[in-house]
Amino acid sequence: MDKxxxxxxKFRIDEDFAVTSHFTHLFQLKAVSDFGDPVSQPLVTITGNTKSGVSGLEVRHVDSQxxxxxxxxxxxxxxDWATQIQGQWLEVFVRAKFSxxxxxxxxxxxxxxxxxxxxVNEQNIELWRSGSNGSTDNFVRPKWGIYRSLNDKAGLNAGEDEVWFADFEIKEVQKIEQ
Known part of the structure; x- marks a missing residue:
């Protein structure tokens, strides 16, 4: 691929937004095969969850295995989740070289x-799923929203949780010819 x-x-997580030790993906880079089928795990996620009982945002990578x-x-x-993330408008920038x-x-x-x-700055990270067919029709798509595990429903709010998103920009960065 090599693009x-x-x-x-921008996004804002509601002040009462609940997370558990399970995943709550807010952003994903999701590989899709040439047949239009998503690969089971996203390549990269921004996920709200708890680690050792402390809520926060996690950036996660999943390899082809x-x-x-x-x-x-x-x-x-x-x-701090409560004062620096919840209720705050945050601006995200991602540059991904898909290879x-x-x-x-x-x-x-x-x-x-x-x-x-x-x-986050990661080099030599697997960001492409060639698959068994190695098709050039495979691609990666970004996804925004609340995608969460329901394995701990008691830890989630009984009502609706909200995340606001705004001002999306997506562009391919062209290689500069020497």
């Missing part, structure tokens, strides 16, 4: 700030 795309958007790697969790960075030896750059910045809340 690079950039994604920008379905091995999950936590690239970061905001609780490990001392970022079997791809790269991922991500920053999440409070709206109006120039200092990111957190960044």
């Amino acid at each position: 690079t795309f950039e994604y920008r958007w 379905d091995a999950k790697t936590m690239l970061l969790h905001t609780s490990q960075l001392g970022i 079997e030896q791809g790269s991922l750059e991500m920053s999440v910045t409070p709206l109006g700030s120039e200092t990111p809340l957190f960044t």
Whole structure:
């Protein structure tokens, strides 16, 4: 594949939004085969969840063997879920080079700030699923929304949880010819 795309958007998680130790994906880069079938696990997610009982955002990568790697969790960075994430407008920038030896750059910045809340910079990361057919018709699509596990319904709100999204930008970054 070896193409690079950039994604920008803003989002705000409701002040009462509940997460559990299971996944609540808010953003996904999802591989799709040439037959239109999604690959079971997303390549990359921004996920709300709890680690060691502390709520936060997790950036996760899944390789072609379905091995999950936590690239970061905001609780490990001392970022407070209740005051720095919930109820705050955050702006996200993602640059992904889709390749079997791809790269991922991500920053999440409070709206109006120039200092990111957190960044991710991964090189030589698997961001392409060639599949057994190696088809050039395979692709990766971004997904936004609330995609969550219902394995702990008691830990979720009885009513609806809300996340607001705004100002989406998607563009392919063209290679500069030498």
